[in-house]
Amino acid sequence: LAVGQAGVAKLLSKEYVVVPGFVEPALVGALREDAEALRREGCFVVSHVGTRRLVQGRVKSTRCISDETRRSETLWLRPPPAPSLGNAEARRALDSIVRELREELAALTGSPLTPFVTELSYAYYPVGGYYRKHVDVPKSGVHTVGRSYAQKREFSFLLYLNEDWREAHGGALRLHGRDRDVLPEGGTLVVMRSDSVEHEVMEAQRERWAVVGWFRVDAHRRAPEAVFLAASRLERRGFDSAAAEACRRVARDEGNDAPTRAYAWIRCAHALFDGCADPEAAGRAYAEALRIEDSPTARAGYGACVRDADEVRAALSRSGSARTAAALAAMTRDETLLPRLPEYLADSLRWLWQNADDGGSAGGSAGGGTRSSLAIAAASAGDGLVLEFGVYYGRSLRMLRDLMPHAELHGFDSFQGLPEPWDGREPAGSYSTGGEVPDDVPGARMHVGWFDRTLPPFLEAHRGPISLVHLDCDLYSSTATVLSAIGPRLDPGAVLVFDDFLAHPSWRNDQKRAFDEAAAAFGWTSYTVLAASLLTKQVVIRIDAAASAAASAAAAAR
Numbered sequence: 001l002a003v004g005q006a007g008v009a010k011l012l013s014k015e016y017v018v019v020p021g022f023v024e025p026a027l028v029g030a031l032r033e034d035a036e037a038l039r040r041e042g043c044f045v046v047s048h049v050g051t052r053r054l055v056q057g058r059v060k061s062t063r064c065i066s067d068e069t070r071r072s073e074t075l076w077l078r079p080p081p082a083p084s085l086g087n088a089e090a091r092r093a094l095d096s097i098v099r100e101l102r103e104e105l106a107a108l109t110g111s112p113l114t115p116f117v118t119e120l121s122y123a124y125y126p127v128g129g130y131y132r133k134h135v136d137v138p139k140s141g142v143h144t145v146g147r148s149y150a151q152k153r154e155f156s157f158l159l160y161l162n163e164d165w166r167e168a169h170g171g172a173l174r175l176h177g178r179d180r181d182v183l184p185e186g187g188t189l190v191v192m193r194s195d196s197v198e199h200e201v202m203e204a205q206r207e208r209w210a211v212v213g214w215f216r217v218d219a220h221r222r223a224p225e226a227v228f229l230a231a232s233r234l235e236r237r238g239f240d241s242a243a244a245e246a247c248r249r250v251a252r253d254e255g256n257d258a259p260t261r262a263y264a265w266i267r268c269a270h271a272l273f274d275g276c277a278d279p280e281a282a283g284r285a286y287a288e289a290l291r292i293e294d295s296p297t298a299r300a301g302y303g304a305c306v307r308d309a310d311e312v313r314a315a316l317s318r319s320g321s322a323r324t325a326a327a328l329a330a331m332t333r334d335e336t337l338l339p340r341l342p343e344y345l346a347d348s349l350r351w352l353w354q355n356a357d358d359g360g361s362a363g364g365s366a367g368g369g370t371r372s373s374l375a376i377a378a379a380s381a382g383d384g385l386v387l388e389f390g391v392y393y394g395r396s397l398r399m400l401r402d403l404m405p406h407a408e409l410h411g412f413d414s415f416q417g418l419p420e421p422w423d424g425r426e427p428a429g430s431y432s433t434g435g436e437v438p439d440d441v442p443g444a445r446m447h448v449g450w451f452d453r454t455l456p457p458f459l460e461a462h463r464g465p466i467s468l469v470h471l472d473c474d475l476y477s478s479t480a481t482v483l484s485a486i487g488p489r490l491d492p493g494a495v496l497v498f499d500d501f502l503a504h505p506s507w508r509n510d511q512k513r514a515f516d517e518a519a520a521a522f523g524w525t526s527y528t529v530l531a532a533s534l535l536t537k538q539v540v541i542r543i544d545a546a547a548s549a550a551a552s553a554a555a556a557a558r
């Protein structure tokens with residue numbers, strides 16, 4: 001299942017490539033049936049033409065239904081249709097094909113195709129349907145809007161779903177200026193450059209079905225290929241040794257400029273520290289970064305890796321960033337440092353000193369990271385259900401899998417990103433995977449959708465105790481939704497890992513507020529902060545006392 005080196009070479013030189021038999025007939029048939037079923041359910045809409053574009057800072061829309069240009073119907077597959085409709089398994093298979101295709105094209109063309117914003121749809125052309133000559137994106141460099149940042153379509157791809165298509169059926173894809181008509185025969189893949197290949201769908205004499213999609217690039221940041229690949233590997237896989245190695249290669253490449261190399265060392269260190277649990281190697285990578293250029297991030301990271309207390313102090317005190325100063329204060333318990341910190345950091349630290357079981361340096365509050373927080377949580381948790389809210393590409397879920405190989409693991413995510421903007425920092429839609437659901441966490445079950453829809457039926461069906469909950473969903477509202485649903489099911493000993501609890505300006509109004517409200521509602525009169533990190537903002541809390549289940553249920557009902 002690959003376009004292959006030769007195919008990609010063709011794509012680069014001719015701007016298009018045709019790959020017959022790219023997908024096997026069984027899957028083509030399943031997708032075709034899925035599309036037909038979804039159309040019977042009324043999911044398709046009449047296809048539009050035109051764009052919404054930013055022109056001199058204003059949105060200019062030419063989107064409309066134009067019979068002159070196009071007669072067809074579309075069903076967008078991002079976000080995905082409800083899994084109960086059609087054949088969701090076939091759609092999942094399509095998702096992984098599209099993902100692999102994107103990764104292959106990114107690797108072999110060097111285009112930084114972003115995983116976040118692949119567009120994907122089913123297209124249906126009735127008898128008499130057509131799409132007149134057009135290019136999929138104007139060359140002028142304007143970008144469609146409605147996304148968190150501008151991304152341009154780079155490659156268009158088509159996968160046809162029709163059995164035994166003959167020339168007499170019409171409906172060919174005509175590639176203008178290239179003297180080529182492609183019959184929409186089932187399993188045939190076409191990839192073309194979105195901004196240059198003029199094409200047309202000739203009038204179909206038979207119903208015509210296709211998968212149509214676009215891979216996009218971030219138009220503002222065309223990184224060098226290797227840096228992109230390393231970064232995207234980190235984004236998806238997060239913290240494994242291959243990611244560390246990819247970053248190390250970029251860092252050692254003398255052809256890259258100093259900021260790129262320093263950045264790559266820092267990301268390499270991050271992968272080593274958090275994924276490979278190898279602080280010594282991470283410390284060396286941070287030191288390499290510091291040799292290239294001094295930065296608070298590298299200093300803070302270095303400080304979190306080295307063992308020698310004096311060295312840690314030296315690294316942190318020279319970093320010049322408020323957060324590392326706070327980490328230093330946390331380590332040394334030096335209250336005289338508090339007045340020099342921004343109020344939200346001083347406030348975070350005071351809270352920590354009041355609540356942590358060892359008085360504040362819990363879990364090395366200089367900076368534990370996701371892995372060490374989860375490891376501390378896993379060590380304390382029982383053997384009931386383990387739930388993660390906010391899965392993204394699944395990197396922390398993979399860590400949980402490693403740490404708790406026998407636990408029953410469940411991941412919850414809409415895979416459509418944040419439902420609302422967070423704290424002015426992350427726009428709505430951040431952390432979307434474009435609907436991609438990670439399928440490589442062994443034994444983990446995924447629950448796709450908004451928490452308030454997926455959680456109640458889940459809790460109905462899973463009556464056993466809940467031992468560990470990883471709340472990586474940022475928002476007050478999402479965290480509150482989860483805690484109010486699972487609160488009645490948390491017994492003493494249950495462990496909560498919050499990913500963004502502490503040490504950001506609105507911390508008292510985000511996850512902390514959701515926790516305080518749940519503690520009041522469910523009678524968590526006593527709890528222990530097992531670990532906290534002023535650098536990475538995580539907090540691990542074990543509930544030590546809870547009102548009886550009946551009382552909590554009553555509290556939930558109030």
Ligand SMILES: O=C(O)CCC(=O)C(=O)O
Binds near residue numbers: 123158199201
């Ligand atoms: O279905 C095809 O062959 C081409 C469709 C197309 O050009 C488009 O949707 O932009």
Ligand SMILES: [Fe+2]
Binds near residue numbers: 135199
């Ligand atoms: Fe097109």
